[in-house]
Amino acid sequence: MEIQSCVTILNEWDIVAARQLGRNVAKELGFGTVDQARITTAISELARNIYLYAGQGQLCIDRLNEQGKTGLRIIAVDEGPGIPDIRKVMEDGFSTSGGLGAGLPGVRRLMDDFNIDSNPGEGTDIRATKWLR
Amino acid sequence: MYNEIISHIKNRKTEIIEEWIDRVKEAADERMISVVSEQVFQGTSYEFVDLILLNLDENNSEYKSKLEMFSEKIVRLGWPITFVVSGLRTFTHVVHDDLIQEKKISKDREGEYLEFLDNWLAPLSNEIIHTYASTWEKTVSLQKIALQELSAPLIPVVEHISIMPLVGTIDTERAKLIMENLLEGVVSHRAEVVLIDITGVPVVDTMVAHHVIQAAEAVHLVGARCMLVGIRPEIAQTIVNLGIDLNKFITTSTLRKGMEKALEMTNRKIVELEEVN
Ligand SMILES: Nc1ncnc2c1ncn2[C@@H]1O[C@H](COP(=O)(O)OP(=O)(O)O)[C@@H](O)[C@H]1O
Ligand SMILES: [Mg+2]
Numbered sequence: 001m002e003i004q005s006c007v008t009i010l011n012e013w014d015i016v017a018a019r020q021l022g023r024n025v026a027k028e029l030g031f032g033t034v035d036q037a038r039i040t041t042a043i044s045e046l047a048r049n050i051y052l053y054a055g056q057g058q059l060c061i062d063r064l065n066e067q068g069k070t071g072l073r074i075i076a077v078d079e080g081p082g083i084p085d086i087r088k089v090m091e092d093g094f095s096t097s098g099g100l101g102a103g104l105p106g107v108r109r110l111m112d113d114f115n116i117d118s119n120p121g122e123g124t125d126i127r128a129t130k131w132l133r
Numbered sequence: 134m135y136n137e138i139i140s141h142i143k144n145r146k147t148e149i150i151e152e153w154i155d156r157v158k159e160a161a162d163e164r165m166i167s168v169v170s171e172q173v174f175q176g177t178s179y180e181f182v183d184l185i186l187l188n189l190d191e192n193n194s195e196y197k198s199k200l201e202m203f204s205e206k207i208v209r210l211g212w213p214i215t216f217v218v219s220g221l222r223t224f225t226h227v228v229h230d231d232l233i234q235e236k237k238i239s240k241d242r243e244g245e246y247l248e249f250l251d252n253w254l255a256p257l258s259n260e261i262i263h264t265y266a267s268t269w270e271k272t273v274s275l276q277k278i279a280l281q282e283l284s285a286p287l288i289p290v291v292e293h294i295s296i297m298p299l300v301g302t303i304d305t306e307r308a309k310l311i312m313e314n315l316l317e318g319v320v321s322h323r324a325e326v327v328l329i330d331i332t333g334v335p336v337v338d339t340m341v342a343h344h345v346i347q348a349a350e351a352v353h354l355v356g357a358r359c360m361l362v363g364i365r366p367e368i369a370q371t372i373v374n375l376g377i378d379l380n381k382f383i384t385t386s387t388l389r390k391g392m393e394k395a396l397e398m399t400n401r402k403i404v405e406l407e408e409v410n
Contacts, residue, residue, distance in 0.1 A: 012304045016302050033367045034366070037336070038374060041337070041371045041375070044338040045338055045339060048340060099339065099340070100343045100346075102339045102375050102376050102377055106374060106377075109374045110371065110374045110375070
């Protein structure tokens with residue numbers, strides 16, 4: 001069973017909308033305050049990356065129900081420039097924009113499952129899941 | 134055609150409006166029906182029909198100002214624009230159907246009449262959409278100003294200690310203001326310790342952290358020390374997960390603890406007065 005809702009990311013306020021959506025779903029699914037904060041922060045990172053590096057894209061929230069386990073999946077998709085070296089961007093401190101470079105590695109630590117798929121010139125697809133315990 | 138349609142609508146006003154209301158209700162979803170009060174809905178429908186009759190009846194200037202007033206009223210009612218626009222289309226069809234049903238138009242001229250009705254009601258529809266759009270624009274720009282006003286004040290609480298309470302989302306524009314106000318305030322208040330209170334910031338991601346770190350470094354450069362206070366437990370957790378190093382800062386969980394610490398750093402403390410008997 002999957003129910004998905006999405007926010008199109010075009011400007012900074014869409015990042016806030018995406019966070020709001022994620023927080024609401026997380027609350028509904030029964031995540032506690034710490035996990036709610038982790039999920040909204042992860043959404044914020046991924047949505048901002050779309051805004052900064054791809055210009056536009058989509059951020060979707062999936063409610064998961066697999067084998068009695070409940071989860072929330074963040075899907076961040078864009079058709080931007082893509083990431084040439086995935087290993088590098090997953091290192092702490094790597095940034096091409098003078099940022100902290102803690103976003104992607106941070107999201108991996110904030111969430112339980114993390115998957116990144118990107119091809120230069122085609123775009124980026126990042127999925128991160130948090131399971132309810 | 135004009136006069137024909139006018140007199141038809143005038144003669145069958147009640148029937149047409151009732152049919153119209155029924156159809157609009159049928160098409161609207163439940164959420165909408167609960168929002169729109171029956172009475173207001175009825176009243177507005179009659180008002181609308183009087184307005185379009187005026188459009189045909191009288192010269193344009195009065196009609197124009199009445200149309201503006203009507204549009205504004207519709208917008209104030211807070212009805213969704215899709216509801217209003219599809220309602221207008223439904224009206225066209227109701228009148229058309231009624232003309233046919235009452236055998237006012239022959240089969241071969243049906244299309245012609247529909248086109249006429251459409252053209253006649255289009256400017257009305259446009260005016261209402263225009264009013265919606267400009268109302269929204271106004272609201273958005275007012276809210277932008279309101280947001281700026283609640284931006285980032287630096288408050289000199291006691292000598293040498295200033296506090297900047299941050300409430301709400303921090304975007305790039307606000308981050309700039311935070312920096313400016315901090316530096317300006319530190320100098321003009323002669324602050325030695327500055328407390329940045331993030332109790333009211335809902336999400337602390339790497340961008341917010343980055344701006345706060347930069348601000349603190351800048352404060353340091355002008356000779357003051359910066360403290361990050363109001364770090365809620367869940368925010369502390371996410372900051373650790375993100376791998377952001379705040380070791381360079383003095384941090385406290387509450388503003389109160391921060392204040393005590395700041396007093397200590399400036400060689401002061403709060404004492405309770407002994408009761409005088
Ligand atoms: N959606 C994306 N499209 C293209 N490049 C991206 C995307 N997301 C991240 N990157 C690249 O990965 C780098 C690291 O991202 P991140 O860990 O969020 O740190 P930061 O945003 O602070 O640079 C970015 O500097 C950018 O070069
Ligand atoms: Mg980033």
